[in-house]
Amino acid sequence: MQSVNTIAILLATLIAVGLQGSTALTCTDGTASNPCTTSCFTSIDDKGVVSRGCVAENASCAAPSCISCTTDNCNAPLVCKSCDGLGCTLVTAATNNKICDAGQECYNQLQPDGTITRGCGPKCATDSCSSCTTDNCNAGIYPANRLLCYQCTARESCNVPGNATMLKPCALFKEQDQQCYMAGNSYQNMTRGCSTDAAALCPQGSSDSSCCFCSDQNGCNYNQYSSYLGRCIKCSGENCIDKQLATAGADCARYNYTVNEVSCYTQLEANGTVTRGCSNERQTSCAETANCKSCTGSNCNVDEISLSCITCRSDNNAHCRQGDHIGGTACVNPPAAGQASECFEGQWNGIVIRGCLSDAGSLMQSQCKNTADNRCKTCAAIDCNTSSYNGASSLQLSFGLFALLLIALQQCL
Structure with a gap:
């Protein structure tokens, strides 16, 4: 009987020890510690969310997305x-x-x-x-100001990089001398990336004309191979010289990806008329053409335009004889019908006079248009009348003035 009691006590002790062992482990769930009879776990899903707790009976926990351990609160570290x-x-x-x-x-x-x-x-x-000090807090972009560029190559979707997965940080961080680039020869063969990448098609400092660089903002290398950027006023003839309505703009031809902003122009023609349009539709740039002004932004070429000329007299402006250090003045009067907008310059009785031909008197206009009259000449470009007249020419006198001086001299004798 005593042996039976001893066995019963032993069994009870083993059961108690087993029960104590089954509740001895504690695991954290991220906020509190709880008893556990299996093992603790830390898991992370495909979105980077971390979970902690006690592994359920017969459940699996496999690395690398789940890691288990068997000591108290072993799943608490970050x-x-x-x-x-x-x-x-x-x-x-x-x-x-x-x-x-x-x-x-x-x-x-x-x-x-x-x-x-x-x-x-x-x-x-x-x-x-x-x-x-939070789970996976060191994921993401570092440093925060690392340049992000669209990165793709040689496929049609690279022409329109709207997919956010193409916008990636540059592999190397550089405080300076780092840019996004885009290059291609058709909409089906575009490449975009970071200029500091080891295998960059357009490395930093490249002089390849097909490479377009930018660094003013993340993802700046988004331009399509060709794209519609805006509108400009398009007109020519007599009515084109006046101020235009911005609502009258017309679409410009598609631009190559190297152009980021629409450019418009206003051209004052030799005959005094005006032509307006899109800069990318010109055969020559405004910078290479006289009397042409360019601007950026849709419908920016709306302002009234007129010729300007150096306007002065040497008897009241010391710089007028040399034609330097004097800014142009817009012409007041339009040229007569069929006449070109021109500047003039000439010397009368030793006085150099410059100005707009359309603003001069009829006699002066007649003299300046007479090719046989060497007192005056004309030109048809903005502020073009800048020829220098030397001091010796100031001694030239008209016949009438010479006669008066001769009479005065005779009276003195």
Whole structure:
């Protein structure tokens, strides 16, 4: 009977010990510790969300998305991204996860070569390192001002990089001398990327004319191979000289990807009329053509335009004889029908006179248009009347003035 009692006591003791063992383990769920009879786990889903707790009976927990352990609150330390080198530029998937030791923080360390190292460690103590204390807080872009460029190559979808997955941080971080680029010879053969990439089609400093660089904002290399950028006033003839209505603009031809903003022009023609249009539809640029003004922005070429000429007299302006250091003045009167807008310059009785031919008197206009009269000449470009007249010419006198001086001399004798 005594042996039976001894066996019963032994069984009860074993059961008690077993029950105690089954409740001895505690696991954290992220906010509190709870008893567990299996093992603790830490898991991360494909969106980077971390979960903690007790592994359910007969449930599986397989690395790398789930890690289990069997000591009290062993699943409490942080989960951090852990990687280095070029593949560590941007980490968001459920990979590169590491369970830190107790007391460690997540960190991102910028290396001298522009790559990133991520992992678990002590709190950062330098400006090139950043630490944080929540799960996977060291995922994402680091440093925050790292340049993002559209990155794709040689496929039709690269012509219109609307897919957000194509916008990526540059593999190397550079404070300076780093740009986004785009290059191609058709909409089906576009390449976009970072100028500092090892295999960049357009490396930093390239002089290849097909390469278009930018760095003014993230994703600036988004232009299509050719695209519609805007509208300009398009007109010619007599009615085109007046101020135009912005609502009267017409579409410009499609632009090559190297052009970021629409450009319009206003051309004052030799006959005094005006032509307006889109800069990319001209055969020559405004900068290479006289009396042409360009502007940027849709319908920007609306202003009234007229010829301007150097306007002065040498008897009241010391610079007028040389024709320098004098700004042009807009002509007041339009040219007569069939006449060109012209400037004039000439010398009468030793006085140099310059101005707009259409603003001169009828006698002066007649003299200036007479090719046999060498007192005056004309030109048909903005502020073109800048010929220099030397001082010796000031001694030239008209016959009438010479006669008066001769009579005065005779009276003195």
